Amino acid sequence: MKKRVTIQDLANELNTTPSTISRALRNHPGIGEAMKEAVKKMAEKYDYQPNTIASGLRSGKSNTLGVIVPRVNRDFFSSVISAIEDVVFKAGYNVIICQTHDRVEKEKQYINTLLNGRVDGILVSLGLETKEYRHFEKVIEAGIPLIFFDRICEEMDVTKIMIDDFDGSFKAVSHLVKMGYNRIAHFSGPDFLNVYRNRKEGYIHALEKNNLKIDERMIIQNDLTIEAGKRDAERLMKMDDPPDAIFSASDYSALGALLYLKEMAYEIPGQIGVVGFSNEKFTSLIDPGLTSVDQHSDELGKYCAELFLEEVNRGAGNFVPRKIILNPNLLIRKSSWRKIIG
Amino acid sequence: MKKRVTIQDLANELNTTPSTISRALRNHPGIGEAMKEAVKKMAEKYDYQPNTIASGLRSGKSNTLGVIVPRVNRDFFSSVISAIEDVVFKAGYNVIICQTHDRVEKEKQYINTLLNGRVDGILVSLGLETKEYRHFEKVIEAGIPLIFFDRICEEMDVTKIMIDDFDGSFKAVSHLVKMGYNRIAHFSGPDFLNVYRNRKEGYIHALEKNNLKIDERMIIQNDLTIEAGKRDAERLMKMDDPPDAIFSASDYSALGALLYLKEMAYEIPGQIGVVGFSNEKFTSLIDPGLTSVDQHSDELGKYCAELFLEEVNRGAGNFVPRKIILNPNLLIRKSSWRKIIG
């Protein structure tokens, strides 16, 4: 276990003081060129590596960013994280990942440990359980940027980045209508999450705009898993007046529906159309391809990271909360086509 | 920006000293019950939160684990990371993620920043470019656990966890042979990576064992992307003596092959069989389902994390390098079936 060389060691070696070394290394104005040169040469020679913990303690920052998501192994979240990491790495920040598994208790714990670790900012996508936001107040009190993405908290006055879920739904449902489907069911998630609420509203708005009546029995709230999709597709199709299309707020439950319908030998598309949400990787790979709303995970992550850096530069007290809404794209694949009907 | 309460504040409040507070909070033996009670009550009352940076500086550890992978948004890696995070969180560790995009330069940078941040351990899956391992020596010199998983470094005497790639390939190819395929091509990755080398050897061994001749033209090294799979499937099928099956070292290039073959209206399975490697999520969702070798990403992550915790407990100098090899499963799906031929 080799001893690491410290600023003190370099100071001794050069018959100067730690402060001079510290300044020289950071190109502080007011250090002679000769000294700078000498210090850097020494640092190189001894492979000096700064102790970020020590500098963190002194300066009160850790060059670390906390990212809290429900789960890291979801295409959407892992893509966002990937994009965030790429951006902030260039600015010298490390990313600590935290997965809540949608449990609010873990969300609270993570907020605490991140704050105790003096992270320089926290990016959050809320868990399904979170209906109450007091634990996030601490982040604001700590004076570091708090940014919500995708599953956001409407009530808090902080920066938020999301896609226009309403519009995504609206596009999806309008497309189904244009394809000739007119009895369209909807799988939705919990109402207290902005994303699902907005998707449902976009769905309703599209129906209204097309003079289609809203049938409450066609709106099913479930947990948006593959299994839920299968189960509820079955329930829908066994009704006396089954739907001719399903628009799901999640690709996973759309997939469940698709699998059930295929098994039952329904003709997709044609007899029944299916559209999902999120553009998970698998949607383009299955047969039929699943029409889905793309959430621009890369851009979203990039924005998150850039806004974090911007707020960090502004400094505590000078944050300018922003709300960024990205426009989603409908990616039309086979599952929502319609045969031309006579 | 609220001032955080420190150990000193609590000491003042209770007319005692910081060390007593520190000890009381950590249940140090030799602190009176009464005092412990009082301290904890005070801590609770003032919502005292320890500054992990300060304690880290003093104790030389950060309760943080660095995980370096090629990319975080790959099913395999994000699943491993997810499993790691779940395990070490319970033990009080944070996870810093680092993605190299397969670039050795970033690998080196990450090693440095992680070491400078005094992480308590580093878990690595090597990038495609990495052929030289000097940068990892520093981790050993730092006296913290270094653990390789999946894409490992054979030469270093540290803990390694991987699946038996040889065996996975062997099972896959043996299965194809049993299904009646006997001219089996192979997509491989760079030879200097253990995983691809072993997969190729397993393939060769299976052919030999079944008295099938090895045809070098049937072994294609590419970068294992969807595009490479398409391109090389085309190349293979245009040969005078095309294969009747393709075994790819990656699901992505297997998918590429599948897409090309479907487009060309080959009958899959039957006319040609396809098997991939990694059991990416999409393999079970596409049509035909892609037979693939499962890498047990969850267990692998869990093991990684547990071995890290074990080594941390052992302490520097007492590490016992271990090599853990998990047995992969062949998940047989439709793409490798064979119609009974008269």
Add this chain to the structure above:
DNA sequence: ATGAAAGCGCTAACAT
């Protein structure tokens, strides 16, 4: 342009 000195918040060796 550089140095001296103090201290970020905590822990641990050494008292008592």
Add this chain to the structure above:
DNA sequence: ATGTTAGCGCTTTCAT
């Protein structure tokens, strides 16, 4: 059972 003291390695006033 508790207090005293001395840092961990760095940054940052305040001097000179």
